[in-house]
Amino acid sequence: MTNQVYGNMYNESSKKERISIEQMNSGSALIWTLVSALIIFLIWAPFQQGLFNGQSIDFEKPIYWAGVWAAALLLLAVVAFFKHMRIANKREITAVGVWLLPLTYILSSFVAVSHYLAMDMILVMGISAIFFTIGVFLLQHRSANRVMRAALLWTTYLIVIYGFINWFGQRMFAGSLVGWFSHVVSNGVYTDAVMTDSNGLRLTSVFQYANTYAAFLMAMLFAVLFTASRSLKLYDRLIHGFMLVPIILSIALTLSRGGLVMLPIVFIVLLLLLKPTQQLVWIVNLAVSAAISFIVLQPITDMGLSLNQVYNGAEAFKGWALLIGASAVNAALIWLSGRYLQPLFERKFEKWSARRTASLWLPLGGLVVIAVLAFLLIGTGLKNVLPDNVRTRVENINFQQHSVLERITFYKDSMKMVADYPILGGGGGAWAVMYEKYQNNPYISNQTHNYFLQYLDETGIVGILVLLAFLVYVFYQYLRSYYREQDEEKKHGYFFYFLIAFSILAHSLLDFNMSYVYVSILVFFSLGGMAAAIEAVPLSRVKKTPESANTDTDLAKRTGIPTLYATCAGVVAVVLLIFSGRYVAAAGDAQEAYALLQGTEQRSYEEVREPLDRALKIRPTDPTTVSQLAAVLQSVYSSTQDANYLNEAEALLLKAYERESHSKAILNQLGAIYVSKNEPEKSFRLLADNLDKFNWDMSWYEQVIGQAVTASYLSLNAGDTEAQKAAAQIGIHTYNRMLAGVEHLKTLPEGQLQGRDFTVTSMTTLNAGKAMFLNGQTEEAAATLKNILTDDFANTENADTALWYLIALKKLGQEDPAVYNKLMDVNSSVKKQIDELGSSTF
Known part of the structure; x- marks a missing residue:
């Protein structure tokens, strides 16, 4: 009979007991190896564009490397914690439930x-x-928990400081710091760490997207604010208080309206979970930090705008001095707040804090204060004290400005996709490859700008229900344990993770933050931290035995669940490691081939083909690589006129098309191959049959209409009247769709941007007129062509318009001498064409 385990104490005779991780006095070498590897990963990952999943070759390789990292880390974790897993309680069962997400x-x-x-x-x-x-x-594990909280904060500080290095114009220095391990550095500069759009310069740091940087900063602002308020050591409070100003300034410099809107909302929600004393400390510390940030915002904004135009070392030094000085003042004030105000609040409001509804009053009052501040900043002259670029963004916070209207459109369009793929969705990346089929207007967005809707598009009702059930379980069980927990250190040690997960998920209702794999990792790691705080209540109540004081331990021992789980997790890790490693190799080969094709040096066919073949051997349906190899084969055919190259390209594309039927690259390349094979009918049918997939692609419409005329004309020459009219009718129908689309765009709300160009050009109208003529709609053809007729017959397009206009008139038994004479002056040979086509019967 073994000794029972009490608290943190156990002796040699109890080694066979499966002690919980919480009861471990110290970590094994494996645990600290895992922690070290995690920290290295958290430093590496954000500088790979935040591991953005952009569904293109430029973004893939770092994500696959992250898969290798993750698999290795999982193996380490399984080995480190195998003897301590229980799985049979409400806490660790989440480690099983989370795998339902990749299963969907x-x-x-x-x-x-x-x-x-x-x-x-x-x-x-x-x-x-x-x-x-x-x-x-x-x-x-309490010690590992403390280290990981510190690691998350310090990696955040690195990202924030890195952003300011770029903001103050020191881009080459910033590039040199990370260029040795980041593929994003080009020509010595981290690309778009400060990006330019219609709003001017926007700070993005490592993410290259200001809104996601704002979401990340918002989450970490609350985590830093919480840590600064809870720190007992002087240097901890000073360091975290110091970083509050750079974080708040960074949020302002992103010019993210979503961040400005979500920050106060999330802040109010978080206050509800704190005691009144803690609420007051948060409010005071945030107010002080925001005030100091506001004071230096204008000069730091101006310096950044100037230094990114022309770098000046002295001016950059002034910027750093101002930032450091303001941050140091804030650190001192945060320390004073903790030293004097916080104890005062605790004494003064001790009785009030004991009341059940005490935590409601300050958040409710905060809503009023936020509403007043919003009114003052948006509706009064107070906004004029803001920097011009920030003021412009604040003024545009309303429901009629373009980004709000565009997001509403994305959400409506995503629901159209759900209607077609309701149960299991369209699979990963469905929105990216299919949004052009469902879009209301010709915008460009591979993301739905809403994590949950994109998840719904990709995994259907089944997937979103699993995700929501998982999140609800973790949040509910965490909050239940949070309110029951009596150990303040433990309670607040996990609240840190709640702040991160809740803040980013809330902001992800408005943007595609979770498409950044680094951000997704932060969220799920934080959700894991929340799950670690759930009370270890057994899933099944079993009769206690003399050998065990814990029912979940007893159940785990008797069922072998931990062993089964560890085995399955190990298998998953090995499989993921193999697949990720292979994908890394394929991505590397694809990039090598791309570099060879884009290079200025002449390369042989064999030299270019070798890496493409290696990549396709691993991932045979990669649309980019398939279309690249097909283009190479087409190019070789042009030089050799060997039809075998075209046949191979066609077979390659058709095989990929079976699984990538919405790939525009594959469809365009296949159409080009048909043209090279002198099979215009196949090219025309391919484009026409797939028009619905690209409803607002103007060039696609133009190709369909143009090739409809070609197919119809060839059928006319072959004497196949039925095929002639069928092709012409497709061209006319496509033209009418274009006209309807142009009219629809006029109905967009005033503040909503159209997106890509979508207009009916004179060449498109010319081809439509030809199609009408070939379909026997001679009067409509003449009227359509007359509308775009000009006097400049030296222009071949205008001359062609005049020719077909006169042909249509000839068939109608009419004439236009003025146009006829001017055209004859330019080209006297058109008379024969007019007579032949104008007299044709069909």
């Missing part, structure tokens, strides 16, 4: 509209599940 992506892959992107999303979701799993086990 696996299920949706069977009906995926893009097999290639579906496999990528299984990998991405698997990475997220791994970091959740690691979080559940690792963060139960």
Whole structure:
């Protein structure tokens, strides 16, 4: 009979007991190896564009490397915690439930509209599940928990400081710091760390997207604010208080309206979870930090705008001095707040804090204060004290400005996709490859700008229900444990993770933050931290035995659940490691081939083809690589006139088309191959049959209409009247769709941007007129062509318009001598064409 385990004490005779991770006095070498590897990963990952999943070759390789990292970390975690896993309680069962999320992506892959992107999303979701799993086990360990909280804060500080290095114009220095391990550095500069758009310069730091940087900063602002308020050590409070000003300034410099709107909303919600004393400390510290940031915002904004135009070392030094000085003042004030105000609040409001509804009053009052501040900043002259670029963004916060209207459009369009793929969705990447089919107007957006709607598009009702059930379970069980927990240190040690997960998920209702795999990892690791705080209540009540005081331990021992789980997790890690490693190799080969094709040096066919073949051997349906190889084969055919190259290209494209039927690259390349094979009818049919997939692609319409005329004319010469009219009718129908689309765009709300160009050009109208003539709609053809007729017959397009106009008149038995004479002056040979076509019967 073994000794029972009490608290943190156990002796040699109890080694066979499965002690919980919480009861461990110290970590093994494996645990600290895991922690070290995690910290290295958290430093590496954000500088890879935040591991943005942009569904293109430029973004893939770092994500696949993250898959290798994640698999190795999972193996470490399994070995480190195998002897301490229980799985049989409400806490650790989440480490099983999280794997339902990648499972939903696996299920949706069977009906995926893009097999290639579906496999990528299984990998991405698997990475997220791994970091959740690691979080559940690792963060139960108190020492590891403290280290990981510090690591998350310090990596945040690195990202913020890196952003300011770029903001103050020191881009080459910034590039040199990370260029040795980041592929994003080009020509010595981290690309778009400060980006330019219609609003001017916007700070993005490592993310290259200001809104996601704002979401990240918002989450970490609350985490830093919380840590600064809870720190007992002088240097901790000073350091965290120091960083509050750079974080708040960075949020302002992103010019993110979504961040400005969501920040106060999330802040009010978070206050509800704190005691009144803590609420007051948060409010005071945030107000002080915001006030100091506001004071220096204008000069720091001006310096950044100037230094990114022309760098000046002295001016950059002034910028750093101002930033450091303001941050130092704030650090001192935060320390004074903790030293004097916080104890005062605790004494004065001790009785008030004990009341059940005490935590409601300050948040409710905060709503009033925020509403007043919003009114003053938006509706009064107070906004004039803001920097011009910030003021412009604040003024545009309303429901009629373009980004709000565009997001509403995205959301409506995404629901159209759900109607067609309701149960399992369209698979990973469905929105990216299919949004052009459902879009209301010709915008460009591979993201729905809403994490939950994009998840719904990709995994259907089944997937979104699983996700919501998982999130609801974790949040509910965490909050239940949070309110029951009596150990303040433990309670607040996990609240840190709640701040991060809740803040980013809330902002993800408005943007595609979770498409950044680094951000997704932060969220799921933080969710794992929340799960680690859930009370370890057994899932099944079993009779206690003399050998065990814990029912979940007893159940785990008797069922072998931990062993089964560890085995399955190890298998998953090995499979992920193999797939990720292979994908890394394929991405590397694809990039090598792309570099060879884009280079100025002449390369042989064999030299270019070798890396393409290696990449396709691993991922045969990669649309980019397939279309690249097909283009190479087409180019070789042009030189050799060997039809075998075209046949191989066609076979390659058709095989990929079976699983990538919405790939524009494959469709365009296949159409080009048909043209090269002198099979215009196949090219025309391919484009026409797939028009519905690209409803607002103006060039696609133009190709269909143009090729409809060609196909109709060839059928006319072949004497096939039925085929002639069928092709012409497709061209006319396509033209009418274009006209209807142009009219629809006029109905867009005033503040909404149209997106890409979508207009009916004179060449398109000319081809439509030809199609009308070939379909026997001679009067309509003459009227259509007359509308675009000009006197400049030296222009071949105008001359062609005049020719077909006169042909239509000839067939109607009419004339236009003025046009006829001017055209004859330019080209006397047109008389024969007019007579032949004008006299034709069909």
